[in-house]
Amino acid sequence: MRNEVEAKLLVNKPLPEDIKKKLYESLRDGEELLFAISAELLMDGSYGNSTFGVTRSRIISVDPTFPSGVLTLDISRIKNAKVKRMYSNAVLCVETDEGVIETNRFTYSVTELFDAAANYINNVNSGMDPEEQLELIRERFTKRKLTCPKCGRRLSRRNPVCLKCADKKRFATRVFGYVKPYIPVLIFSLVLSSATTAATLIPPYLTKELVDNVIKNGDIAGLRKIVLLLLGIYAFQAGIGAVRNFTLRITGEKIVTNLRNEVYAKAQTLPLKYYDKTSTGSVMSRINGDTQNLQNFIIRISQDVIIQVFTMIGIMAIMFAMNWKLSILSLLPVPIVVYGSRVFSKHIRPFYRRLWKRRSRISSILADTLPGIRVVKAFTSEDRAVQHFEKCGEDLLNENIRAAKITSAFPAVVSFLVMCGGLVIWGLGGYWVINSPDRLTVGVLVSFISYTHMFYGPIQFFAGLSDTFQNALTSAERIFEILDAEPETDLGKGYKPESIKGRIEFRNVSFSYESGKKVLDNVSFVIEPGQSLGIVGATGSGKSTIVNLLMRFYDNYEGEILIDGIDIKDIDLKYYRSQIGYVLQEPMLFNDTIYRNIAYSKPDASVEEVIEAAVVANAHNFIKRLPDAYDTFLGERGVGLSGGEKQRISIARAVLKDPAILILDEATASVDSETENLIQQAIERMIQGRTSIMIAHRLSTLKKADKIIVVDDGKIIESGTHEELMSLEGKYYRFVQIQSLSDGMFTVRSVDKDEYSEIY
C-alpha cells in the first residue's frame, strides 16, 4: 500500500529513509501525501536532510532541528504563504493568526519548487480547484526532471537528448574532423618530410666513410665525391623543406579559418543567458587565440609525430646494424625520459588553464575599456586603467614564470640525460676503439655519436609534446565549450504561421535572471491586434524584461506568452523574431555607414525604402545635412551621432522592417523638446496599424496608447487607459504629476524610488 502511494508521490529527489519514515508516521489515517520537497538545508543553516510535504489538509515539515523533528500545520489556518529570499538561501514563511512561522529553510536549488508550493497553498485557500493547482505543481516537478537521458545534464526544455550528447565525439575524433579535408595535402607534405628526414640519415654514414676510408687512404677523388654528395643532400633538404613548410602553412591557415568561422557562427546562436555569464573578451580570445593555438597543434600532431616516429625507427635500425651493444647502451635513458614526461604533463596541465584564464582576463579588459575610452578619459582615469591592466599583466607574467620554471627544467633534464648517454658511448666506445680497433673503428664511433644525438631529437620532441599537447588541450576545451554550448532552443523550428495578426498575451509569467531575485511576478496582460500598449514603471521595475521575454531572449520563464493564441516557443524562432521590430533601449549601431545601419533590418531593401524609413523616423532631415549623408561612416557602436540621432536611426531600422509587432523601449536620454517632438512624431507614425508595445519614460508619449500597464517591482499594479489611470489617482497619476512638476525635462527615471517615496 505504502509503496504504491510512494510511487505516485511527487518529489524532487528520492527521500532518505529516516525522513520518509517521519513523514509517513505523521500522516493521519487516510491522509495522502501529494508532494514533497527535499531541501538539504536545516533551520540552523547547516546542510542536512529536511523535507517539506503537503497533503490535502496539512503541511508537514521534517527538520531534525525542530524540537520534535516534525512540524505540521493545517492548510486552512494559513493566511498567506510566501518564500522569503535571503542570500543563497530562503525560507518558507507561513502566516497564521498566531504569527509567522518559518517551516523550511533551503538553498536556491529548490527555491522555485517552494515558490510553486506557496502558490499552491495560497490558491487552494482562496478557493481555486485543488486538482488544477496540483497539476501545476506536477508540471513544475516534471520540468525539473527534464534531464538528458545520456549524461543526466539538466535540459532547459523538452529536447530528446542534450546537445552535448547528441554531438559528442572524442577530442581526437573531433580534431580529426577539421583535418580530414586536408588529408591529401598533409600526406603530400608528409612524403616530402620523409624524404628530407631520410636525407638527414645519410650524412653521418658518409662521415664514417670519410673517416675510416677516404681520409685514411688519402683518396682525393673519393673525398671530392663525398663532399659533392653531401652538398647535394643539403640542397635537396633545403629545397624540399621550403616546399613542405609552405604547404603546411597554407593548410594550417585554412584549418584555422574554418574553425574560427565555425566558432564565430556558433557564438551567434548562443542565448543571451550565455553572454550574461561569459565576458565577450573571453569569447573573443577563443575565436582569435585559441583557434590559432589549436592549429599549431594539429600541424604538429599530423606531421611531426609521424616524422619523428619514422626517424626514430630509421636511426635505431642503422644503429643496431652498426653495433648492437652500443645501441642498447644509448637506449638506457629512454625509460626515464618517458616516465618523466608523464609526470611532467600531469603537473603542467593546471598551469595552462591558469594561464588561459589570465590571458582571457586581459582580453576582457581590452574588450571593456577600449570601447569605453570616452568614459576613461572623461574621468581622467587613464592612469588607473593602465595600472589595472599592468596588474593583470603582472599576474599573467608571474604565472608564466611559474610555468616556465617547470617547462624549462624538464627539457633541460632530458638534454642532460641525453648528453650523459653520449658520454657513456664516448667513454666505452673510445675504450673499445683504443683496445680493440678491429671490433670498433673510429669512423663507426663518430657516426654512432651523431646518430645517438639524432636519436634523442625525437625523444626530446616527445618529451616536449605533452607540453604543447596540454596547451592545445586547454585551447581545444575552450573552443569546444562554445561549440558544445546549447544554442537557443528552437523547438518550433519550421513552424511559420501564415500571418501574424499581433494579438499578444502574457499568461501568469514569472521570471528571474538569477535565483536570488524575482524580476517578474505573475504578469498577465493582453494586447489586441493593432492596439498599442504602454508600459510605465520606475527604473528597474522589469519593463525591458517583459520585452526580453517577448523577444525570446530568455526562455526559462514560468507561465506562457502567446501570439495569436500560439505559444511563442512553438513558432520558428527566426521567423518569429522577423515579425517584430524592436527599438532597443540603448540604440546599438554598428561600425558601418548610416545607410547600411538602417538597412540592417532588411538588407535587400531598395534605396527608396530606406530613405522613406528615415523620413518616417524623422532622421532623413539630419542625415541629408551630413557631408557624406547616407554614406556617413559611423564609428564603433555608432560614435559620431548624438543620442537623439542614434535613436532615430534605430527607429528607422525598425520602420524599414515593416513588422507586425513593434516594440519600442524608449531611451532615457533626455533630448530637447524639439527632438522629443520629432521622435514623438516618428513613433506615432510608426505604430499606425500595428500592435505595439511602448516603454516610455516621457508619459506624454503614452496618452494615446490604447492601454497602459504600470509595473512595480515585477508586478502589474495598475492597468487601463490614460484617463482611467488618471482618475484612479494611483501610481500612474503620481508619475504624471512628478513629470509635469519637473516641467517635462526630467523623466521618471531620474526620480529614484526612494526619493519618490520621500516626496509622497
Added chain:
Amino acid sequence: MNTRKYIDPADMRIELKTGISLRITLRDGQVYDDVEPRRMFPISNADMFILIVDKEDNELFIIKDLKQLDKESYKNISTALDRYYLIPKIREIKRIEEKFGSLKWWVKTDRGDYEFDIQHRHSDIKLLSSGRVLIRDANDNRYEIPNYRKLPRKSQYLISGDL
C-alpha cells in the same frame, strides 16, 4: 552632506527576535521593531555599512561599523546576518568531476558536506588577490574558500587549474 541616516552604534541596543528579525532601541527611546539587517558589502566588508530595513524593505538607517556596538548587540545582529547570508566556507574539496566544461564539486564546508555544480568555470570561480576564492554554483548559491593556500594539498591541486 549625507542624505542617508547614519546612527551611531554607541547609541543603540539590538535584540534578536525570531529568525533575522531585530528590535533596535535607540538611546532617546525610539524603538524600531521587526527590522532586518542587510550588508551593503557582503563580500568585501561584512561588518561595515549595515543597512537596517523594515519588513517592506524600506531603508531606515545605516550602522557604519558593527564593531562599535556593545557585545550583546553585536552578537545579536551578527546572528541575524549569518542567517540571512548563507555563504558556506569550503574547508576541503574532496572530488571534482568535469563534464563538458561544467564541474561537479564534492566539498566539506563549515556547514557540512555538500555537492554542487558549477556551470561556467571561468566566470563562476573568482580568485581574489588575498587567496580568497568566491564560488557561485549553477543555482546561484554562493560559497567561499577563505584562503585556498590553506586548503589540504590535494584540494589545492584539484582546484589549481581553475584559479
